Amino acid sequence: MLVPLTNVPRDYAWGSRSLLASLQGRPLAVRPEAEIWFGDHPSDPSDLADGSGRTLDQWIAQEGAQAGVGGRLPYLLKLLAAAAPLSIQVHPSKAQAEEGFAREADLPADAPRNYADDNHKPEMIVALSDRFEALCGLRELEATRRLLAAFGDAAEPLRGRLTGPDGLRDAIGWLLSGEASGVVDAIVAGLGDAQSTEFAAELANARRIAAVYPGDPGVVVALLMNFVVLHHGECIFLRAGMLHAYVSGLGVEVMAASDNVLRGGLTAKHVDVAELLAVLDPVPGPVPVVLPVTAANGSRGVEAFPADVPDFQLLRARVSPGADAVIRPAGPLIVLATAGSLSVSGASRSLDLAPGEAALVTPDEAEARIAGEGEAFVAQPGRPA
Secondary structure (H helix, E strand, O other), rough: OOEEEEEEOOOOOEOOOOOHHHHOOOOOOOOOEEEEEEHHHHOOOOEEEEOOOOHHHHHHHHHHHOOOOOOOEEEEEEEEEEEEOOOOOOOOOOOHHHOOOOOOOOOOOOOOOOOOOOOOOOHHHHEOOEEEEEEEEEEOOOOOOOOHHHHHHHHHHHHHHHOOHHHHHHHHHHHHOOOOHHHHEEEEEEEHHOOOOOOHHHHHHHHHHHHHOOOOOHHHHOOEEEEEEOOOOOOEEEEOOEEEEEEEEEEEEEEEEEOOOOEEEOOOOOOOOHHHHHHHHOOOOOOEOOOEEEEOOEEEEEEEEOOOOOOOOEEEEEEHHHHHHHEOOOOEEEEEEEEEEEEEOOOHHHHHHHHOEEEOOOOOOEEEEEEEEEEEEEEEEEOOO
16 A cells, blocks of 8 residues: 655754755745654654545554554654754663663653653664764764864863773763863863864864854763764764764654654753763764665665664665666555655555655555656665564
């Protein structure tokens, strides 16, 4: 079966008034538009674009079994549009999520909590804009010491902590604890004068973040992280424990279906420093840009972004007249149009998709054919556990 999907953009403050509107050919939005969710996640399930008034989770409960959808989707697909930095955050492993969720089971309903469910949340994002900026992972220590030298004596207390195998974890905990407020203020004050040919982009990014979050210790945590610029079609994969924050741009994001987020700055939301440090992977190093490879499983004209996780696989189809893409579903998949004028068809029906529109293709379809001229991204379950 093919099920047309739609949803309303979520208006988080860091969203953009133009990026999603431009993608969908709409006028400038009145409020920031941050994300559009495609999936059955209970926090914001997709709406069926068939006039029935049902949401996707309702449809799956009522009709999914007969179409081969046996329960909740293991992934969530999003369009993400950032005009300002998101919070610095990290996601737990499966074992950490299970332990943390069980530990918080008896908390009062209104108590702050770190674990909304017992699932991990690996994720990846592919740039749709010509430039997509992100902070991801922790920079090698020697490089960070060179960057901090641009602040002179103001950064010496921080530089002194960046030693040994636990130096980064210790430094992040100290910055977020409140004990380092004087050092944070001094480093932020020094951003205007700090100069480095090697780290000019990182310093410029920190100045922009400080303008949005003045006085937030996350501004200095960001100086410990890799600053990555993606171009259209480039991707990063974020494993459990990897500190990250998207900064600006439009992208397609796919993740395991979870709400588990431990925050570490650039936010007014709950920050549990001890739990963040327990989940954090402090091993420094660059985060490689992921490029697509030819998809397997008998699909044609389709590329895959490698991610060795059971929850999702992200595919990209670029089609032109006479050059259709064919996908053999490895489970329930969602096709999301991002450019041009496309159709997706199976044995049962065909649906036209404009940019920002999506369709669920159920496993009872032998194949999904994407035709027309443009680009689509496809989420489906990943490798078996």
